[in-house]
Amino acid sequence: MSLWLDKYRPTSLGKLDYHKEQATQLKNLVQCGDFPHLLVYGPSGAGKKTRIMCLLKELYGPGVEKLRIEHQTIVAPSKKKIEINIIASNYHLEVNPSDAGNQDRVVIQELIKTVAQSQQIQSSTQREFKVVLLTEVDRLTKDAQHALRRTMEKYMTTCRLILCSTSTSKVIGPIQSRCLAVRVPLPSTEEVCSVLTSVCKKEGLLLPPELAKQISEKSGRNLRRALLMCEACRVQQYPFSADQDVPEPDWEVYLRETANAIVSQQSPQRLLEVRARLYELLTHCIPPDIIIKGLVEELLNNCDGQLKTEVAHLAAYYEHRLQLGSKAIYHLEAFIAKFMAMYKKFMEDGLDAMMF
């Protein structure tokens, strides 16, 4: 528990640093002792999980914090064994069904249904329901989501679901309509700065506000990353200086270099080099949609204003194809080839216009 990230994580709704209004709303929601299914969504590093755990603590008391890891094996109808890790307390359990890959439907059907079906024995001392926390719901397959639909309704008396995802776009409508959606937006730059300063204060360090600002900007207001960056800065050099180098994740640097390579030259040979870099990214467990997103951001920075809409359109198109297909590398390369063709044409047209 020695990363600042873990050490200074708020544990109750009252101690949350930002979005206090939402915190009180959540508190009110739980106050009456019951709540509907929740769909908590928001970008990574905004504090979704923190908020959920605070809510659970509000609901069940500190017993929720005593966590244990259980390994369960579920046998799919095809006799395939699926191993899944469950993080559980006495009152709730947390599952990441997408760990099971394509077989997540089985996890939903077998595991969640059995949990939901079981009644609490001592309802006088405890709540009448358990909570099942499903993370990364946006990575669930459609089958699994459909399997979830009926379960949510049928076992309402004994079980509440909290779904946690980065966006609602991949959660099917029926599930969205069954849940109370709670959006946790990213903290603002100031909020990130204040969190960083307070953490440093607790550590007995002095953080110059310029550095705090720089960190919060570099982290893209992702609080998890901001805290880690801050700590990394601390390790790098203690008496902080205002214009210190803020370390960044390697893959972002690599992706940026890739984007620069694309912009600097457009030829089949360059495409081949870019392919090698893409493979590198993919094999380092960077998901292809994140790659395409990062690329687009970088490419847009280097593009003329006229091209921007077109590039965004292209990226959207190929990202969609990517979701439908199975070989990510084809789709990424297709996007890049298309961009190259477009960019080259634009540049040549521009040159021609200059000539005449």
Add this chain to the structure above:
Amino acid sequence: MDEYDELFEIEDQFEEQFADELEVLAQMEEETSQPAQCLKQVQGDDISDMQHLLDNQPSTHKAKRQKQDTGVVRRLFNASQTQQRNVPSQDDNITPPSSPEHYEPSNTFRSTPAVLDISGLAEIPETPRRPVTSPPPSKCVLRRPPLEGDFISVTDSSGNRVYLRQKGEADTKTVNSPNRISPNSHSALGLLALPVRVLREQEAERHHQQVVESQRLTELLVSSLNNVFTDSGNTEDQENEDPQDAEGQTSQLWVERFSPRHYTELLSDDFTNRCLLKWLKLWDNVVFGRERKSRPVRSDRQSANQNSFKLSQGSQNPNRFKSKMEMTEEILEAELDQYKRPKYRVALLSGPPGLGKTTLAHVIAKHAGYNVVEINASDDRSAEVFQKRIDTATQMKSVLGANERPNCLIIDEIDGAPAAAINILLSALNRKDTHGGDAGTETAKKKKKEFVLLRPIICICNDLYVPALRPLRQQAFLLAFPQTQPSRLSQRLAEISTLQGLKADTGALMCLCEKTDNDIRSCINTLQFLHGRGLKQLDSRIIQRVSVGQKDQNKGLFYLWQEIFQLPRTKRKHIGKGFEEAPGSGSGFQRFQHILHLASSSGQYEKISQGLYDNYLSVRVRDPKLQSVSEALDWLLFSDRLNQVILHGQNFSLLRYLPFLSVTFHFLFAHTHVPRISYPHSQQEATSRLLSSRNALSTMLADIPASIRSRIGQLHLTLDVLTLLLDIICPKLRPVNPQLFSSREKELMRELINTMLAYNLSYRQDRTPEGQYTFMLEPRVEEVARFPGLPPRRQLTYQAKQTISREMEQEKMRRAEQMMLQRNPSPKEEERKSAGPKPTRNHQQRLENIVKQTTVETRPEVDFFGRAVGPRPQRPLLSSDSGEKCAVVAMGTAVGNSDVWFRFNEGMSNAVRRNVYIRELQ
């Protein structure tokens, strides 16, 4: 097996024994045998008389003898006990010995001309052909070894040993001692050198051969109708044969009929043929040299044999192809191994179908004097059966029958055999002599014959790269069949067609060759088919139009990729106009069809598209605007989507759209240059690397405590945490002993260790191949987080890592102990209490008695080795009490009171011990 072999050997000896006499008696035969002469006289006159003559054979002088002999046989069978006595009495009557007689009839038959009408001959063998004789006695059989001259010792089942003089005079009779029958006649069948059944078979075979021969003749006659053949005898023949001939024509394929029977007729590549023959000849030493081995005078004969072998080899295989393929050459020139076998004990012929591999193997084996034993895919090739067949083929020999040749095993279509069968073949190849070095002694020789493979094996396959064949490939003499030369093939085709009365010009035949990719079988079949349809005239247009003869052949992926990326070259000028329309050339439509056909016939769409993807950027594309590249990628996306739909919805009807990808790539990227195509590994590599990084991450995640685990997923780990975490765990540490750290540094250190433990990271000592020790972060997430080509991050020094690693180990132990205490505090407390007065277990056991003896009254201050340190006078006091007891007491007090103790252990370095607790190591 043993018995068999013995019998076998004796038979060998027996034959050898007779070898000299045979000649003499054969000469005698010429003078005495009437029937043969009779036959010769008769044969020209009247064919119908022939049968009569043969039937009347018993009237001849020899047949009389036969009658007598059959009588003997009956007596032999009726009373085997009396027979022994009878045998010597009969000896006087029968002058010619048995063995020459065995050969006599065959001699007579050989002299009958092949042109004979043998319609009636089938019944002939019913008459007893073999004169039966009992072995005559001889002075050559001795009870003792003869004083001079060579001899052979023979031992019978009852243990009697006799000695046979080996080189006697011409009239020596070689038989066993009078009170026994010869081993040859021991078996009932052995009375005849060839049993009647075999003789019948032979006769039937000869009959068949003659039929075939006459068929040929008639065919010749039929084909060349223009030439009027006026020989009356032959026309008669023809009339007689006609029904049979017609039957033969309908039932027999041309391929069979015109298959080469001799080495010179082979159509396949000369070099390949010669190589195989040469390889087979390498076996001569072990296979044919073996006959002499059992002779006492082995050594000089064998050497002579070897010399002759070398000579023959030299003359038969002039080193003409040295320049062609030196590798093959070297293999063939390589020395024989300890059993005088070639280094590669099996030949593996490979090549596409229809090149004549099987034919070549058969012809060459026959040419080299082997009896062919074939195993092919139609046989059961399960492991046990295969083993049995290999053993029988390589270790046994046909004792009966005229063709007493060594076997040559031909395993056809081996690429379809199961891996188990191939393993059995390999183990047969590699079987070693169990006796090791002493191959000189007679017993070792005998054993060796059973275990070691001493016969050539030829394997034939179409696809050399079948996974099951991989181990065999390394041990086999590989011969890849090149394409048959179209000129030779068409020449042969021309011969056949003229024989069959089919008019075909060279152009048409060349066209046929081309169409079938020089597949001999397919060519001839097509010819027969066309002939069967009543065509008498053949030109290239007909060939072009006909849809037979085209194989749906799997060409291999590289060929396909090459075809896709290469524009068809304009064909060289051929005779005939059909060649402009050859597949792959010409208009776009035909290219389209060609590629489509190739792609869809190969069927491995996944591999194809992967190969296209990996290679399309490296072929020389002139595409400055990247239009075709993006179009190609769009097609790839389409096929990927298609694949997804097919696999997800099991909608396999969509499979038919997949080959169009290849066509698109062909039209986009085809070039006249020869493309350099590499096998697509990228996807596979990427998957395996992805898997390894996933594994690293999941091992890291697996042991992270639950409170942290619930906050980070794999995705967060890779995207946000890992890189920065690796930075965080590399703080600046003063390179000093951790005990000299300031309190702030200690705090830092503790935090670092906490972090590493919380995230399940540790350092593991590794030895690099250079012999240096390094500390590696375990699990290996560094590989996941770091990218190549980026500025390297700061690394801890070896010393710092070592310190951290040590501290971590301590911390882990501390935590484990704490956990134990928390979990079961009560027993631990007790233990600790009891640990005070009592020494720990193992030295308690040792010194229990001593400790019991000592009454710990005084607690003198003692030094490390138990000597009193404090008050000096104590020691003399104790020793003065009594020598022995004093020592015991001193020891007891030492053990009882201090927690340092030792026991003298010669040669041991850990004699001095102390119990240390982790909690004391603060």
